[in-house]
Amino acid sequence: MFTGIIEDLGEIKRLEKNQGNLNITVSSSISQELKIDQSVAHNGVCLTVVEINGDSYTVTAIKETLDKTNLGDLKENEQVNLERAMKLGDRLDGHIVQGHVDQTAKCKNIIDGDGSWIFEFEYDASLNNITIEKGSITVNGVSLTVVNSKLNSFSVAIIPYTYRHTNFHQLQVNSMVNLEFDVIGKYVKRLNELRS
Incomplete structure (x- = not known):
């Protein structure tokens, strides 16, 4: 669950095709605070952190996600809106956002x-x-x-x-x-x- 209040702008460092999937490596000021298996919204798309390396982390977008979103159009060095999942008890400054792009x-x-x-x-x-x-x-x-x-x-x-x-x-x-x-x-x- 997210609020739609962007926390950081990440920079796309690497895009790697892996069969029908796309591994996206992002550099961000919040990278070192993340954990493996944590949800992060990228341009509003909820993706799971699968790897962390210093100030960068990697998520994987599957074919279903690539077909329904603009993530397949990303380019290296482009900026992406980032938001970590909200904490229970936080203010809801935006609105209820699921991270599931329609x-x-x-x-x-x-x-x-x-x-x-x-x-x-x-x-x-x-x-x-x-x-x-x-x-x-x-x-x-x-x-x-x-x-x-x-x-x-x-x-x-x-x-x-x-x-x-x-x-x-x-x-x-x-x-x-x-x-x-x-x-x-x-x-x-x-x-x-x-x-x-």
Whole structure:
């Protein structure tokens, strides 16, 4: 369980294919605090630490994960948003995030708001995921509030702190991002489908 409040920006040091899997080695200031078998969200994707070596650690993304997320598009030296699993009893500053990406989206527009930014994302509506105005959405692991919710798109407003301390500063038009839709909304939607 995560909160969507990014703890650190890691740097991709090595990407190694291993059959259908991808071993991802990340350098981070939190590496030495990690333990083998610990969960860490990478751009919102929950992955298990399998090796630690000094200021770097390695996780493995399996084919299922690579098919549903943007992790297969990572490049060495690129930055990735990192968050360790929340501790029981901590404040929930973001929202409930599982680290299970629902689908990807494409950045369609970035508007400079003179001190803040509006990012517009478009996603495949045929997968039946939904956003609601002022609801929660996780974009590359970042807990955000939905603005301008539509059937297959939404926007988010990014403050300077979030822009600098996450990989939002790297995003461009046509960048692919990971989306995790609000878990409470997913349960409500499913219950309504079962009633029909």
